Each structure stands twice: as C-alpha cells, then as structure tokens.
Amino acid sequence: MHILRRTILAAAAVSALLASGAGFAADIKPRLIRFGYGLNEASNQGRAVKLFAEQVEKASQGKMKVRAIGAAALGSDVQMQQALIGGAQEMMVGSTATLVGITKEMALWDTPFLFNNTKEADAVLDGPIGTKVMNKLQDKGLVGLAYWENGFRNLTNSKRPVTKMEDLDGIKLRVMQNNVYLDSFKMLGANAIPLPFSELFSALETRTVDGQENPYNTILSSKFYEVQKYLTISNHVYSPWIVTVSKKWWDGLSKDEQKILADAARASRDFERKDTREEGAKALADLKGKGMQINELSPAEAGRMRDKLTKVNASVASNVGMDLWKETQDELGKMRGT
Numbered sequence: 391m392h393i394l395r396r397t398i399l400a401a402a403a404v405s406a407l408l409a410s411g412a413g414f415a416a417d418i419k420p421r422l423i424r425f426g427y428g429l430n431e432a433s434n435q436g437r438a439v440k441l442f443a444e445q446v447e448k449a450s451q452g453k454m455k456v457r458a459i460g461a462a463a464l465g466s467d468v469q470m471q472q473a474l475i476g477g478a479q480e481m482m483v484g485s486t487a488t489l490v491g492i493t494k495e496m497a498l499w500d501t502p503f504l505f506n507n508t509k510e511a512d513a514v515l516d517g518p519i520g521t522k523v524m525n526k527l528q529d530k531g532l533v534g535l536a537y538w539e540n541g542f543r544n545l546t547n548s549k550r551p552v553t554k555m556e557d558l559d560g561i562k563l564r565v566m567q568n569n570v571y572l573d574s575f576k577m578l579g580a581n582a583i584p585l586p587f588s589e590l591f592s593a594l595e596t597r598t599v600d601g602q603e604n605p606y607n608t609i610l611s612s613k614f615y616e617v618q619k620y621l622t623i624s625n626h627v628y629s630p631w632i633v634t635v636s637k638k639w640w641d642g643l644s645k646d647e648q649k650i651l652a653d654a655a656r657a658s659r660d661f662e663r664k665d666t667r668e669e670g671a672k673a674l675a676d677l678k679g680k681g682m683q684i685n686e687l688s689p690a691e692a693g694r695m696r697d698k699l700t701k702v703n704a705s706v707a708s709n710v711g712m713d714l715w716k717e718t719q720d721e722l723g724k725m726r727g728t
C-alpha cells in the first residue's frame with residue numbers, strides 16, 4: 391500500500407515536471423524560420439521582429455533560428471500570405487486589412503472609427519472577439535499568434551492641405567488591397583487606388599499617386615515625409631498588424647516548439663505596442679521637423695467625414711456577420727458605459 395502510494399506520488403511529480411518543462415529536455419529540433427515583414431529594419435515593426443527572433447533563439451537554446459527579412463524582400467503582405475499557406479515560408483507580420491480576401495471576418499478591424507483609443511483596441515483584440523477572428527484563419531491554412539499595433543491612420547498627400555472633405559476630390563490616394571478602404575475613400579471623394587505597401591514609396595515619388603494613409607510611425611520610418619508635404623490628422627481607423635504562421639509548418643512542430651513561438655509572439659506584442667506608442671507620441675514633432683505641414687480637422691469637418699465613413703458600417707457588418715458585429719458593438723458599449 392505504502393509503496394503503491396509512493397509510486398503514484400512520484401508519477402504525479404514527474405508529470406508535473408514534464409508539464410512545467412523543467413528538468414527534462416524539451417522536444418525542440420533545429421528549425422529555420424523565415425519571418426517576413428513589409429517595413430524596414432529601423433521601424434517599429436522591424437524592432438519587434440528582432441525581439442521576437444532573439445526570444446525564440448534564447449528559449450530554444452539556439453535550436454530555432456529566425457531569419458528576419460524586412461522591407462518586403464520576401465514579397466508584399468498578400469504574396470507572403472500565399473507563401474505561408476503553401477508552406478514555402480514559415481512566418482510573417484502584416485496588416486489584417488490585407489487578409490480580408492482570405493478570412494472575411496478580418497474586415498471587422500477595417501471599420502472606420504471602431505476604436506476610440508488604444509485601450510479599447512487592446513481589450514477587444516486580445517479578448518474573446520479578437521481571438522475568435524484570429525482563429526478563423528486556421529481553416530485557411532494560417533495560424534494567428536498575436537495582434538501587434540500598426541496604429542491609428544492619418545492622411546498624407548503631396549497636393550494640398552486637406553482641411554475639409556472636398557479637398558480630397560480627385561486626389562489619387564493609395565489604399566491597402568481591401569474593399570472597405572477602397573469604398574471608404576471613394577465615398578470621401580478621393581480617387582482611391584489599391585496598391586501593395588511595397589510599391590508605395592516609389593508610387594508617391596513618381597506621383598503615380600498623390601497620397602496615402604498610415605500611422606505616424608510608418609510615415610516617419612518609411613520616409614514618406616520626403617515625398618509628401620501635407621499631413622492631416624484624421625485618425626480614421628485603428629489598424630492592427632497580425633503575426634501569422636504557416637499552418638502546414640506549425641502542425642509539424644512539437645508542443646514545446648509551438649509554445650516557444652506563441653510566448654515570443656506575445657512578448658514581442660507587448661514590447662511592440664509600448665515602443666510604437668512611445669515613438670508615435672513624438673512622431674508628429676519629428677515629422678514637422680522634417681518639413682511636413684500638419685493640420686487638424688475642425689470638429690465640424692471631422693464630424694462630416696466621420697458621418698460619411700460610417701456609411702460603410704452596414705457592409706462591414708454583413709461581411710463579418712451580424713452576430714460578430716453585434717457582439718463587438720455590445721462589448722464596446724460595455725467598455726464605454728453606454
């Protein structure tokens with residue numbers, strides 16, 4: 391009896407140790423992870439990918455190596471997504487907006503003015519709604535690990551200051567490859583043109599397009615200020631990035647390996663949001679220093695644009711499904727105490 395009890399206790403201790411991963415060699419094989427992203431190394435995106443790579447290498451004691459490849463050298467967001475689905479590339483980070491063609495629920499994050507602030511964004515993205523949307527990727531050959539912050543988007547152009555909606559008339563405005571963005575800016579009167587981010591700088595430089603919209607951080611790190619004179623503070627939408635893995639490749643990993651990647655994605659998310667917000671807080675002054683002319687919209691004009699833009703809400707709702715739309719509105723309502 392005594393011996394049996396001791397055996398059971400010992401077995402319980404062993405399984406506890408196994409579960410904690412301590413004391414036993416974890417199941418980790420040498421792995422090469424090609425991790426692609428669109429911005430350059432000196433951007434908030436590049437810094438966070440670097441942290442992710444370091445953490446994965448450390449946690450795997452050098453067995454799992456991350457080859458971080460920025461500046462869209464592996465292709466645009468859309469091209470990399472296809473490479474992940476096919477298993478030709480292991481990981482990437484990019485805009486959720488470019489994933490809508492694969493997983494329609496991602497369009498939720500394209501809703502103009504969905505979040506009022508980053509606190510709301512963090513809570514919804516990291517909560518049950520964000521997880522639900524992220525998990526939809528699995529049916530399409532992708533595994534989502536974490537949402538990073540791209541941020542609130544603002545308008546720039548090389549033609550004129552945009553102080554009212556009518557100033558957008560005829561402005562050739564690059565948008566992401568995403569119908570909500572396309573429809574939104576057409577509705578505002580711009581000549582909206584979808585283009586991959588990787589082609590954006592040269593399109594602005596050659597004046598193939600007049601303007602674009604992205605967070606301050608990107609306008610700064612991608613040096614758009616060299617080819618864009620006017621910046622309008624519009625904060626028209628909060629845009630997330632998402633870290634994704636090829637499901638084909640992920641399914642062949644051990645539980646230990648998967649955990650290392652998931653933990654590093656979360657750690658880099660926390661780092662990235664902090665870094666992005668710190669940089670964003672002083673980016674406007676930096677952009678001014680680089681010669682950009684910056685204007686805020688008057689409350690009346692901001693309101694007019696907002697009213698126009700929220701006309702796309704009905705189509706977002708029908709695309710993502712009424713249940714998900716309502717759940718999100720309810721959640722935001724609760725947070726706002728309305």
Ligand code: TK8
Pocket residue numbers: 427428429467484485540566586587603604608629
């Ligand atoms: C980078 C893009 C970028 C996005 C865009 O690959 O395309 O404008 O904001 O961050 O995902």
